[in-house]
Amino acid sequence: MEPGDMRRTIGSVLGVVGVLLLGLAAVTAGVLPLGGAEPWSEVRLAPATAAPPVLEVVDVAWEPERPVQGTLFEVRLTGLPEGTEDLAGEFAGEPLHFREWGDGERVAVAAAPIEAEGELELQLTLPTSAGMVERRTIPIEIVPGDYRMERLTVAPRYAGGDRPPELRERIAAEAARARAVSAASHDTPRMWEPPFVAPRESTITSGFGHGRIFNEEVQSRHMGTDFRGAVGAPILAPAHGIVALVDSFYLGGNVIYIDHGAGLVTGYLHLSAQEVAEGDRVEPGQVIGRVGSTGRVTGPHLHWIVRYGGVTVDGMSLLELYGS
Numbered sequence: 001m002e003p004g005d006m007r008r009t010i011g012s013v014l015g016v017v018g019v020l021l022l023g024l025a026a027v028t029a030g031v032l033p034l035g036g037a038e039p040w041s042e043v044r045l046a047p048a049t050a051a052p053p054v055l056e057v058v059d060v061a062w063e064p065e066r067p068v069q070g071t072l073f074e075v076r077l078t079g080l081p082e083g084t085e086d087l088a089g090e091f092a093g094e095p096l097h098f099r100e101w102g103d104g105e106r107v108a109v110a111a112a113p114i115e116a117e118g119e120l121e122l123q124l125t126l127p128t129s130a131g132m133v134e135r136r137t138i139p140i141e142i143v144p145g146d147y148r149m150e151r152l153t154v155a156p157r158y159a160g161g162d163r164p165p166e167l168r169e170r171i172a173a174e175a176a177r178a179r180a181v182s183a184a185s186h187d188t189p190r191m192w193e194p195p196f197v198a199p200r201e202s203t204i205t206s207g208f209g210h211g212r213i214f215n216e217e218v219q220s221r222h223m224g225t226d227f228r229g230a231v232g233a234p235i236l237a238p239a240h241g242i243v244a245l246v247d248s249f250y251l252g253g254n255v256i257y258i259d260h261g262a263g264l265v266t267g268y269l270h271l272s273a274q275e276v277a278e279g280d281r282v283e284p285g286q287v288i289g290r291v292g293s294t295g296r297v298t299g300p301h302l303h304w305i306v307r308y309g310g311v312t313v314d315g316m317s318l319l320e321l322y323g324s
């Protein structure tokens with residue numbers, strides 16, 4: 001199916017209404033407000049120019065058309081005037097970072113949280129001609145992912161139920177440090193460029209999102225992708241980025257987190273060796289570390305994390321969007 005088949009052209013209808021309202025505003029020599037009509041509203045920022053203002057018809061599309069819980073998807077805008085700046089957007093509480101793509105098209109990555117149900121709002125601020133700003137709120141339906149439950153038996157000290165408070169604090173502090181890398185990534189310029197490289201070419205032994213039951217008691221989600229690997233097998237950086245965190249965590253063992261910029265972060269857990277240091281710049285295909293069995297594991301493997309801001313997603317959805 002062509003991408004164009006999936007487009008949802010809402011712009012044309014809004015554009016017509018917008019022109020009508022702009023006409024009204026011009027007649028009344030007017031300033032705002034034209035009411036808080038949803039799902040969009042108009043705000044006049046500058047006095048009318050000689051020519052009557054024309055509201056561009058901006059087409060908003062996303063792909064896949066029905067994003068799945070726990071995956072990345074793309075938002076595409078067409079019809080913006082050349083040289084448009086101050087374009088802004090937000091989805092699931094995370095800012096969007098639009099980049100120019102081909103013929104004036106703007107593309108941003110967005111993330112559907114795994115717990116999302118029903119519709120989430122895509123919020124856009126679109127600069128138009130004549131000093132206008134158009135704000136749009138567009139509902140996007142998130143469809144359920146195909147996530148299974150599996151039962152695991154692990155050593156009791158890893159099950160979590162009887163952890164002493166100091167240990168729980170350590171685990172929480174380590175998780176917070178990893179989360180801080182993701183939050184800060186929104187302020188890092190985008191360093192990544194397709195295609196992304198898989199961190200390993202090996203078999204996936206446990207996919208993202210599955211529920212896990214430990215010792216019949218503790219239930220959790222598997223918020224990463226497990227790749228098979230013997231201790232010492234190489235792990236590759238998937239794209240350009242800056243190494244943001246290298247440490248040894250209780251659950252994750254030896255970890256590396258890479259900030260690829262524009263909100264995108266990848267993480268690597270249970271390593272036997274870390275071959276980069278914080279602050280290092282990495283490039284696609286570079287060996288950053290080695291598979292191991294440190295931290296909470298039942299055997300050697302790579303646990304791969306992909307996050308867009310605070311939203312952890314299936315890394316395979318990144319490779320589906322931007323893999324080679």
Ligand SMILES: [Zn+2]
Binds near residue numbers: 224302
């Ligand atoms: Zn894992």
